[in-house]
Amino acid sequence: MHKKFERAVLRIIFYVVLVLSCYLIQTTVMRNFMYKPNLLLIATCLIGFIYGDYDGMFVGLLSGLLIDLYFGPLIGFNMLVFIVLGFFSSLMGRVFYKDQILFPIGLMTVCDFLYNFYYYVFRMLLRKHIHFGSYFKKVFIPEIIASLIVTVLIYYLLYKFNDKMFTKESRSELTFD
Numbered sequence: 048m049h050k051k052f053e054r055a056v057l058r059i060i061f062y063v064v065l066v067l068s069c070y071l072i073q074t075t076v077m078r079n080f081m082y083k084p085n086l087l088l089i090a091t092c093l094i095g096f097i098y099g100d101y102d103g104m105f106v107g108l109l110s111g112l113l114i115d116l117y118f119g120p121l122i123g124f125n126m127l128v129f130i131v132l133g134f135f136s137s138l139m140g141r142v143f144y145k146d147q148i149l150f151p152i153g154l155m156t157v158c159d160f161l162y163n164f165y166y167y168v169f170r171m172l173l174r175k176h177i178h179f180g181s182y183f184k185k186v187f188i189p190e191i192i193a194s195l196i197v198t199v200l201i202y203y204l205l206y207k208f209n210d211k212m213f214t215k216e217s218r219s220e221l222t223f224d
Contacts, residue, residue, distance in 0.1 A: 100137035
């Protein structure tokens with residue numbers, strides 16, 4: 048019981064550090080880039096895909112809450128979207144193989160499209176900004192492409208981290224006491 052609790056606490060600390068790192072990189076380093084990947088969305092979807100629904104939803108909750116606190120007029124708008132996308136990613140993680148890079152790339156394409164479409168409908172369309180074509184060309188496509196490029200790198204790192212963590216956990220549980 049004690050080891051499970053330690054692992055759960057370490058996992059929560061890892062997720063908090065991951066979300067804060069993605070947020071800081073996205074708001075400082077990538078501020079000057081013309082096309083910016085959505086690092087918080089990438090982290091949410093990949094954690095959900097690799098680790099499962101509770102983990103994906105927790106990272107989605109942290110990511111969405113952070114965005115809402117600093118950028119949103121309403122608390123809960125982005126949080127709800129990120130939680131749902133984290134859960135959706137975990138469902139895809141149950142169905143598809145985690146060792147194939149094409150599945151996370153396809154998943155990120157769908158998640159990024161859903162997030163941008165949701166953002167367009169509830170933030171732009173309700174304010175009567177109806178120019179979907181220009182928004183699609185100037186925001187949707189560049190963000191999806193930038194996110195896919197970064198997804199490959201982050202997925203590789205998370206997948207390797209997952210392999211090492213679970214290999215270490217399974218070795219430590221195999222004791223002859």
